[in-house]
Amino acid sequence: MESIISLQNVSKSFGKHQVLDNVSVEIVAGEPVALVGANGAGKTTLFSILCGFLKADSGQVKIFGEVVSGYQHLAKLSALIQDAEFDPDFSISSQLKLYAQLHNMSAKQAQHDVDRVLELTGLSGYARQKSQILSHGMKKRLAIAQSLLGSPQVILLDEPTAGLDPDYARQISNILLDIKDLATLVISSHQLEQLQRICPRVAFLRDGKLSLSEHFNSINKPESPNSARSIANGIDVLTLTLRCSDQLPGLVDKIKALPAVRTIVATQRHEFKIQYHAGDQPYQFEHSLLKLFSENHWHYDQFINGETLENQWFSQSNDQ
Numbered sequence: 001m002e003s004i005i006s007l008q009n010v011s012k013s014f015g016k017h018q019v020l021d022n023v024s025v026e027i028v029a030g031e032p033v034a035l036v037g038a039n040g041a042g043k044t045t046l047f048s049i050l051c052g053f054l055k056a057d058s059g060q061v062k063i064f065g066e067v068v069s070g071y072q073h074l075a076k077l078s079a080l081i082q083d084a085e086f087d088p089d090f091s092i093s094s095q096l097k098l099y100a101q102l103h104n105m106s107a108k109q110a111q112h113d114v115d116r117v118l119e120l121t122g123l124s125g126y127a128r129q130k131s132q133i134l135s136h137g138m139k140k141r142l143a144i145a146q147s148l149l150g151s152p153q154v155i156l157l158d159e160p161t162a163g164l165d166p167d168y169a170r171q172i173s174n175i176l177l178d179i180k181d182l183a184t185l186v187i188s189s190h191q192l193e194q195l196q197r198i199c200p201r202v203a204f205l206r207d208g209k210l211s212l213s214e215h216f217n218s219i220n221k222p223e224s225p226n227s228a229r230s231i232a233n234g235i236d237v238l239t240l241t242l243r244c245s246d247q248l249p250g251l252v253d254k255i256k257a258l259p260a261v262r263t264i265v266a267t268q269r270h271e272f273k274i275q276y277h278a279g280d281q282p283y284q285f286e287h288s289l290l291k292l293f294s295e296n297h298w299h300y301d302q303f304i305n306g307e308t309l310e311n312q313w314f315s316q317s318n319d320q
């Protein structure tokens with residue numbers, strides 16, 4: 001299959017901080033890839049290098065078989081690096097039309113393309129409105145609409161669901177599902193689970209190294225040693241992943257003090273893997289955890305039964 005993005009031994013440092021360390025990867029046409037890594041792992045840096053906005057210190061970057069130099073490749077590759085910034089004085093349609101005309105389209109072709117991308121992102125009803133009336137989630141959709149102009153063959157989406165509540169995040173995932181056959185998508189996110197429906201492959205970025213999984217199924221094996229239940233020293237041990245959006249003072253110590261808890265470790269910023277003994281009653285531990293949150297007036301983002309796919313992958317890689 002044709003390789004549309006090829007990185008060979010790409011390294012990038014900022015001062016003494018090495019962000020990418022000899023990264024090599026091949027991404028083929030038509031196969032969406034999820035790029036997953038913690039805050040500061042280097043996802044945006046990698047995207048910026050692919051766009052040609054940043055230069056790698058060493059190694060080779062090829063897009064569609066051509067070594068990246070300048071911005072010619074941006075005719076075929078578009079990027080949603082951040083939310084689109086739109087002028088509050090112009091309508092959404094007229095601004096998108098202007099961007100479309102930058103792709104060398106006539107006014108008529110540009111209008112046709114604008115109608116198409118607004119339709120794809122469910123924003124047709126807002127064409128005449130100004131962007132300032134859009135919610136944060138709608139602005140994300142508008143940014144995706146902009147990235148679709150000119151029908152690029154590859155679209156890089158840097159955290160398209162960041163800061164959105166689960167409903168809006170789901171809407172964006174649905175749009176990405178709808179457009180995934182129109183272009184090869186490379187989507188960065190902190191939350192692998194959100195991308196599971198869209199991307200058959202995952203590229204994990206950690207400590208400057210990039211590893212591309214074979215397939216989601218290879219990460220999420222039912223017999224995985226990191227699934228929710230395991231036996232340690234003859235005792236049934238369960239695993240739960242807790243995600244919070246804020247720093248909660250005393251959280252780790254208070255969870256450790258719950259009777260069933262064996263270990264709690266931070267796996268990412270605001271994400272904890274808790275191992276605990278099953279109690280006599282179903283969901284005994286979950287109840288005590290929820291009580292703890294309610295007593296402390298804390299909020300959580302997610303409880304995940306077992307480990308996250310991302311952590312399963314890293315545990316498997318470390319075991320090899």
Ligand SMILES: Nc1ncnc2c1ncn2[C@@H]1O[C@H](COP(=O)(O)OP(=O)(O)OP(=O)(O)O)[C@@H](O)[C@H]1O
Nearest residue numbers: 014015017019037038039040041042043044045046
């Ligand atoms: N222009 C720059 N100058 C100095 N350091 C930088 C620069 N750009 C990025 N960095 C550093 O490089 C590291 C990787 O940053 P990058 O934004 O690529 O990570 P990321 O994976 O996209 O993070 P996040 O998920 O938080 O957006 C960070 O430590 C960041 O502070």
